[in-house]
Amino acid sequence: MTLHLPDADGTLRPYEPRTDPLRLSPGTPFTSRTVFSAAHVVADPYADVSPDSPAAVDWDATLAFRRHLWSHGLGVAEAMDTAQRGMGLDWAGAAELIRRSAAEARAVGGRIACGVGTDQLTGGSLAEIRAAYEEQLAVVEEAGAQAILMASRALAATATGPEDYLEVYGHLLRQATDPVVLHWLGPMFDPALEGYWGSSDLDAATEVFLEVIAAHPDKVDGVKISLLDAGREIALRRRLPRGVRCYTGDDFHYPELIAGDEQGFSHALLGIFDPLGPLAAEAVRVLDTADTAGFRALLDPSVALARHLFQAPTRFYKTGVVFLAWLAGHQSHFAMVGGLQSARSLPHLARAYELADTLGLFPDPKLAEERMRTLLALYGVNR
Numbered sequence: 001m002t003l004h005l006p007d008a009d010g011t012l013r014p015y016e017p018r019t020d021p022l023r024l025s026p027g028t029p030f031t032s033r034t035v036f037s038a039a040h041v042v043a044d045p046y047a048d049v050s051p052d053s054p055a056a057v058d059w060d061a062t063l064a065f066r067r068h069l070w071s072h073g074l075g076v077a078e079a080m081d082t083a084q085r086g087m088g089l090d091w092a093g094a095a096e097l098i099r100r101s102a103a104e105a106r107a108v109g110g111r112i113a114c115g116v117g118t119d120q121l122t123g124g125s126l127a128e129i130r131a132a133y134e135e136q137l138a139v140v141e142e143a144g145a146q147a148i149l150m151a152s153r154a155l156a157a158t159a160t161g162p163e164d165y166l167e168v169y170g171h172l173l174r175q176a177t178d179p180v181v182l183h184w185l186g187p188m189f190d191p192a193l194e195g196y197w198g199s200s201d202l203d204a205a206t207e208v209f210l211e212v213i214a215a216h217p218d219k220v221d222g223v224k225i226s227l228l229d230a231g232r233e234i235a236l237r238r239r240l241p242r243g244v245r246c247y248t249g250d251d252f253h254y255p256e257l258i259a260g261d262e263q264g265f266s267h268a269l270l271g272i273f274d275p276l277g278p279l280a281a282e283a284v285r286v287l288d289t290a291d292t293a294g295f296r297a298l299l300d301p302s303v304a305l306a307r308h309l310f311q312a313p314t315r316f317y318k319t320g321v322v323f324l325a326w327l328a329g330h331q332s333h334f335a336m337v338g339g340l341q342s343a344r345s346l347p348h349l350a351r352a353y354e355l356a357d358t359l360g361l362f363p364d365p366k367l368a369e370e371r372m373r374t375l376l377a378l379y380g381v382n383r
Helices: 059-071 091-108 126-142 153-158 162-175 202-215 230-237 254-259 277-288 292-309 314-327 337-342 346-359 365-378
Strands: 003-006 012-015 035-038 075-078 112-116 146-149 180-185 220-226 245-248 267-270
Touching: 003 346, 003 365, 035 277, 059 075, 059 091, 075 091, 091 112, 091 126, 112 126, 112 180, 126 146, 126 153, 126 162, 153 162, 162 180, 162 202, 180 202, 202 220, 202 230, 220 230, 230 245, 230 254, 245 254, 245 267, 254 267, 254 277, 254 292, 277 292, 292 314, 292 346, 314 337, 314 346, 314 365, 346 365
Parallel strands: 035 075, 035 267, 075 112, 112 146, 146 180, 180 220, 220 245
Antiparallel strands: 003 012
16 A cells, blocks of 8 residues: 655655565574674653653563574674663663673573673763773673673763873773773764774874774774774774774675675674664675675665665664664564654655665564554654
8 A cells, every 4th residue: 555755855755565575584603704783772662751861671672672683693782872872871771781681692592792881971080981991891791791892982082192092991901801892983973982092083093993902902802893984994904913803883885894805804793783684694694605796685785774774963873773673563662762763854764664665674564564654644644
């Protein structure tokens, strides 16, 4: 049945929803790439909270979504920015999320890595920032998960130059029990991280980042690069010490970066693999057979959706991710912690629906159509 979807100019255009979803089933573990999906959290829609209140999380639905990702062979990157870390989910909520998800991972045999940051602080001295990082690192390690050292807003605000980053990260890497993932999140994802690693010049920042790794290569499993710059990521990964992996966080260029070239490839830790989970898993299994063309044929068509969800202001991509999870039937509502469901316009959401539906991402296209129709009616579109 025809839907009438709004364009950015306010006009309505007819769209015929797809009736046949992709049939993607769980399969064998990956052999050629390590792949994490950064997973969203499901809000409790019945909690009487305001945007300034601590997050109210629907734990059953949140953990069920992680089981969905694990069932397709993906690892879960927990308590990252996709989980609205720093945008509705505070450290207390993140700590509970880490403990619950790590326990669930042990129960089902799923791989998990968890974000370590400083979001219990709004500022502070270098000593206080180190202590905040250490507190979170202890929670992740005690939960039995791998640590991802995330970029710190507090450190970005306090550091006076590269030497402060070298000191803080060197201290943390010496403290870490097992090798960690270092996460370089660009300002397009969080404007408060402008000038990270001591410079707004990305060439200079890269040198500091590589110096941190070179000083402790045995403590760095890999690096996650989220700069939306494929050329810069490729240049950086070619300079990593042997044994240190590059996990792409580039939601614009992931097919080519994962496929790689004659000098190497990127593994993946991606927010876009939240809605693309089963499709991404199928593509990586094709890549495991050395069929790069088949991998690209499956994954390249998804880039239009990724670029749409992550368009500027990029930090609000979480709204589209949760919206698609609702349409796909992974949760019963379109509500987000912090009220962030309001962060994208109706035309933006309508285009996300169209792109995802065209890809066949919805297990039940009829349910997705009905829910899209409900949202349109809520906004006054009654055709």
